[in-house]
Amino acid sequence: MRLARLLVPALAALAALPFQVSTGQASSSGMEWKVFVSGQGARLTATSVRSFLGSDEVSRSIRFSALCNPQQPVPYLTSAVALRDRNATVPARHELRIVMENNGYISVVGDLDRIATANARDNVTRYSFPLPAVSIFFDLLTRSNSRIYPIINAGSLGAGTRLRIRESDRAKVSQFVQACQRFGPQGAAQQRSNATRPNACRDYLNGPNPYNNNEARTYSPEVVSRVCGDLRMDVRPAACMHYVMSGRVPWNRQGGTNWRPGNAADLCRESRSPDSRLSCFGRQINSGATYSAAIEVCRGT
Structure with missing residues (x-):
């Protein structure tokens, strides 16, 4: 990716x-x-x-x-x-x-x-x-x-x-x-939140998705926290989330790509290397693991 x-x-x-x-x-x-x-x-x-x-x-x-x-x-x-x-x-x-x-x-x-x-x-x-x-x-x-x-x-x-x-x-x-x-659409909510504590990860996550025709959506503070964690000034976890939510990552062996935001957030949480984590996840799914098990195995990549 x-x-x-x-x-x-x-x-x-x-x-x-x-x-x-x-x-x-x-x-x-x-x-x-x-x-x-x-x-x-x-x-x-x-x-x-x-x-x-x-x-x-x-x-x-x-x-x-x-x-x-x-x-x-x-x-x-x-x-x-x-x-x-x-x-x-x-x-x-x-x-x-x-x-x-x-x-x-x-x-x-x-x-x-x-x-x-x-x-x-x-x-x-x-x-x-x-x-x-x-x-x-x-x-x-x-x-x-x-x-x-x-x-x-x-x-x-x-x-x-x-x-x-x-x-x-x-x-x-x-x-x-x-x-x-x-x-x-940068979003009025994004502008208001940026006026408080700087958070590049949150701002990128709530902005247009470059992998989905620049469609923008505003995620709940809980989802933002799960994606970004302590990496407030790092956009890589948000880029991972955008990619997963664009429908490009199957979560089962049947090829399902419709992710719930919370599950996608768990997969991309504080990811400094989206390529490695998503590749790991794909290998686990292809080997027969459930998405939750695959997320747990790949969390450290």
Whole structure:
């Protein structure tokens, strides 16, 4: 099971900007934010711009982008990652951490975006992942006078992207977020709950299901608690739940896929590796185990 990789052609076009290499010393640098909104979609970009002493040359490289449209209202984010070892094998999927204030973070699984990486032509790897428009991440980017800038960190793989933003650019992020909310049902209840304690897992769970035509449903607090547990800032348990509830996972040998939310929540509870857990569950079912027994066996995967 993979997280939905949508909007790849648009991301590729977005990243296809020239990058110039200079041997001079950088004299100034900054992050340039741009937003484009139409009835067909919305696009947000943050471009690193550098100028050099004694030269008119300017280098530009898109470090971050986000896209949404009526077919995929959940923003699809792409972030640059500077590898520590350029000779190392780059994993197709890697855990990223979006570091917030007080060292809190959102944990997501990014998919290697080969097209955006190649088209950017700056020798910097890029990973992509979905993240709800109603989330602490976008809230931090739009918060007035905040001096805290999110960092999309790749951990042991390499340095990530620090999203510095000027006060005048926060309105561009707000414009993007509002467009994505118009494109799909984020849910008034989701917005109200997000205004209290940040919970990326809950927000993603109560948002559109990318595996079921972006249909959204609001789960009871009990179900949310069973799915997310202590992983409030990790969307992987919610992604597992979306996949199961989309009717793609048989719960018996007869092929039944109509899951009760409580049972699906038990299967996906605090899952840091949905692929492994669902594969384990499938093997247990095929061997003749009941769904409850299979859930118990696979709980640790």
